[in-house]
């Protein structure tokens with residue numbers, strides 16, 4: 316007997332799978348960057364891959380704790396090729412917007428069925444999505460500042476270096492471009 320409704324557990328499992336998909340997407344993106352020699356971006360994205368696996372684990376723990384069964388379902392292969400670094404980060408912004416809408420939807424469903432245990436659990440994710448969107452929007456702004464449509468050469472090098480430095484201080488939600 317589970318503590319929360321089966322219908323909500325099903326939705327939570329849906330989100331668990333989306334978190335795993337997010338991790339896999341960042342994993343593929345990091346590999347692409349590494350191949351392009353963009354070691355800073357690669358380091359940042361592998362860090363982000365790890366964060367997504369932590370989100371995945373949070374859903375697993377919660378589902379199991381409330382007496383449900385956490386289940387990984389079928390997943391389509393995440394994108395592994397990108398036109399440019401701009402294209403890659405645009406893809407991330409769209410993906411994170413989608414994830415935010417999924418979390419919002421989930422909160423709505425939990426509230427509808429007066430499931431305050433689940434809605435409280437989801438509070439953390441609401442805050443996390445705000446930070447994610449803020450961070451990636453800032454990165455896209457910086458990309459456009461450095462070279463809208465054609466980030467290359469020295470500016471691409473500078474951007475990559477800033478991304479590598481961001482990895483350790485990711486909760487600042489802003490990248491520091493040092494042109495020196």
Ligand SMILES: [Fe+2]
Nearest residue numbers: 334337367370
């Ligand atoms: Fe996530």
